[in-house]
Amino acid sequence: MNKIPGLLISAPSSGTGKTTVMLGLLRALADDGLCVQPFKSGPDYIDPAFHLVASGRASFNIDTWAMGDGLLNAIASQAQGADLCIAEGSMGLYDGVATRGQSGFGSSAETAARMGWPVVLVVDVSGQAQSAAAVALGFKMYNPDVPFAGVILNRVASPRHARLASLGMEQAGINVLGALPRRGDLALPERHLGLVQAVEHPDLEAAIVGYAEFLREHVDLAALRAAAGGGGLPSGGALPTPPAQRIALARDAAFSFTYPHLVKGWRDAGAEVVPFSPLADEAPDPSADLVWLPGGYPELHAGKLAAAQTFMAGLRHHAETRPVHGECGGYMALGDALIDKAGQRHAMAGLLGLVTSFEKRKFHLGYRQARLLSPLAGGHPAGARLRGHEYHYSTILEQPDAPLADVGDADGNPVPETGSIRGNVSGTFFHLITAEEA
Template sequence: MRGLVIGAPRSGAGKSTLMMALLAAFRRRGLAVGGAKSGPDYIDPAFHEAACGRPSPNLDSWAMPPALLDAVAARAAAGLDLLLTESAMGLFDGAGEEPGRQGSAADLAARFGLPVLLLLDVSGQSQSAAAVAHGFATHRPGVRVAGVVLNRVASPRHRAGAAGAIAATGLPVLGALPREAAITLPERHLGLVQAREHGDLPALLARLADLAEAHLDLDAILAAAAPFPALPASPAAPLPPPLPPLGQRIAVAQDAAFSFLYPHLVQGWRAMGVELLPFSPLADEAPPEAAEACWLPGGYPELHAGRLAAAGRFLSGLRRFAETRPVHGECGGFMVLGEGLEDAAGQRHAMAGLLGHATSFARRRMVLGYRAARLLADGPLGRAGTTLRGHEFHYASVLTPSVLGPGADAPFATLRDALGQDLGPAGARRGRVSGSFFHAIATQEG
C-alpha cells in the first residue's frame, strides 16, 4: 500500500481535475487505486468514487479523534496499490491552534508520512512559480513535497520557463496540464455539481485519463508515492463509533436532494449492527415503518423545493413517523423539517412544519467553518452535554417563524468555532424532532 497527497496553494487551482485524471489513468492501467479527501467535503468524494470504483472517505484531523482517523485511513488504504488523498483548500489551510489537529492535508501528510504532489496554477506567472514551490517544500518540517505538476500552461515556452526554474530548486516537475476549457468541471454554491448530476461522467473520466497519459509522468508519480505506515488500527477491525446510532434500524433519506452522508458514519453504524433503510422523498416515499428513527441528511433541497412540497406521501408519512419516533435533520434536512423554504427566486414552498423556522436562499448568507456542538438535551445524537465535532457550510438564512413566533422551538445545541469562540445557540428541537445546519462528523473524545 502506497500513498500520496495531492496539494495546492489554494482552492481553484485544479486539484479535483488532477485527482480525477490520476485516479482514472491509474485505474485504466489496472492498479487498485483509491481516493480520500482531507477535511469536510461531500461532493469531491463522489467524483473520486466514480473515477476509481470504490468509496472515498474523508480524513479529518480536526473533527476526528486520532483513533478514528487512523482507523478510517487504514480501511481506505487496505488492499490498494495506491491511495491518493485530495487536499481541501490549500495544503496547509486548517483551523484551530493544536498542532497536527487543524484539519489540513499537511496534517495527514505529516501523520502518515505521505509525500505531497504539489499542483501549481501557473497562469499569469512563469519563473515566479519556483518561489512558491520552494516555499511549500520548506514551510513545515515533516511535510515533504515529492514533485510538482503545473496547471493551466499556455505554451511550450511557458512550461519551459516555469519548469526550469522549479527544477533548479531541486524539485522534479512531473507533468504540465494545458489550459483546456473542455475539462473544467461545473460548479455551484457548495462546490462541484454532484457526480450523479453530471450527464456525461464516464466520457469525462475517459478524457481525463487521456489527459493524464499525455501530459503527466505517471511512472514518476507512482514512484513518488511512499509506503503507508503500519497503523495501530487494523483494516479488519470495526471502526470506533463516530456517533451513537439513532436506533438499530434507521430510515435514511437518499436521493438527489438528500445525498450528504459521510461514509465513515455509515461504516461505523453498520459495524454496530445498525441497518440503514433508504427511502426517497423525491419519489414521494415515506420513512419505512420498520425503522426506529429517521435521518434527513444534507443536500440540495433548494433545487427540488417544488417537488418536495408536492410530495404528500413523504410529508404526511414523516409527520406520522415523528409522533412516535425520533427524526433528525442536518442542514438540508433541517430546512425540510421547517415550515417553509424560499428558493433563490423568492418563491416560498411549504415543508414538513415539524419545526417552526423557515429558510431562504433568496436572502443568501454564506456560513462556513468547523464547529463544536454541545447538545442541550438528550436526543438521538447523544446525551445532554455531549460535544460533537463537525462543520457548517450553507448559504441559506433563517427567517423569523411566521406562525409560531420567535423562540417557539428550544435550541438543539450551542456552538463554538475551531478557535473556541462562542457562537451561541443553534438549531431547533421540538418533541422527538431535532435539526440544525451543523453536520456531525464525530463525538469529541474526552
C-alpha cells in the first residue's frame, strides 16, 4: 500500500478563514516542489475549483454520508503520485447530520479519522487570548479517535496577543503551527451560495500568490509537513460510470457546479465529455447521446439565457429524440420560466413546465436521498436509490409534470422538490453524488 501522508484543515465553525488558509498552504507547498493532492470534505462544488487553481491538481469531494466505502476508496486513490494530501473541512469539525448515511454522518472529523489525516484547527482568536486554548482543547478531546496535529491562530491583533494565545495553547498541550495577523484584504468575495466562482474572481492568481506569501511568513511549514499522517491509499471501489458514451456538458459561469469525481469517472470509463457554453449561445453537440446541464447561477444570467436562441433551439431539437437532464440551475433552465431577483419573468427552454422564482427566495439546504419513480438517463432504473445534496435559494411556483423521484432529507423526511420528467427531459433540484451501493 502506498503511503501518502495528509492533513485536514478544519475549524470550530464556518467563517474562521480556513479556505484562505487552505489555498495559501496548497500554493506555498506546491511552490516548494511538492505535488499536493487537495480534497474537500463534504458536498461542496465551489471550493474544489479554487483548490485546482492553487495546487494545479484536481480536487475531489470525500463525503462520508453520501458515499459508500467503495466510492470513498476510489476517490482517495486519486492521490496516487502525490507527495502530500490536504483536505479542507466543511462547517465545524464535528458538524454533520443526525442520521447515518452510507458510511457515516458526514462530518469532517469522520473524514480525518477514516483517512488518518491529523486535523489542523484554524482558530479565530478575535476577542480572546488564553481562552482560545479551552476551545481548541475541547475539539481535541471530544473524539480521541480523530488525530489532531495542532492549531493555526487566525486574526491575531498584535504580537502580544499572539504570545498570550500561544501560551494558553502551550499550557493545554496543543501545538501552535502558526499565527496569522488580522488582515481585512484576505476575504474572498462571496454571493448567495457562498464564494464567487473561481472563474469569476477578478484576480484569483494574484490573490492565491498573496495567501501563499502570507502563510509562508506566519506558519511553520516544516512543522506542518512533519505533522501529516495516515495516507495509506486503499484499494477496491470505482468512480461512477458514465450516463452515456458522448455527453454534452454545459460549462460556463451559469452552469459550473459539477462534482469532479463524476466527470473523472465518466472520462476514465471512456466517455467523451464535450463542453459547451449556453451563455455564449452555443448549442450542445448534435452528435451527443445525452445533454447534461449542471447547477450554477442561471438566475444571474436569465436575460442572456432567454436570448440564447441557438442554445435553446439545439436543446429542444436534442430532446425530441435523446435524453436531457438538468440539476438545480440546469433544471431551472429546462423549465417554462425563471423569475429573477427583480421580479422579471424570463422564458426558459420550455421542455418542462417548471416555473421558479429567485424573487421569492427561500434557503434550501441539505443532503437528499431519492428513490426514482422513472428511469434516469445513465442507467439508473426506476426504483434506484440515489444520494445527493441540495443548495439553492429559488422557489418553485409551478411544477405540473410527473415527479421524477420520492425525495427525502438526510433523516428521511419528505421534501417537496421531487424533480420532474416529461418525455426525454428530466431534472432535479438536488445535485447527484452517487447511486447507493449495494
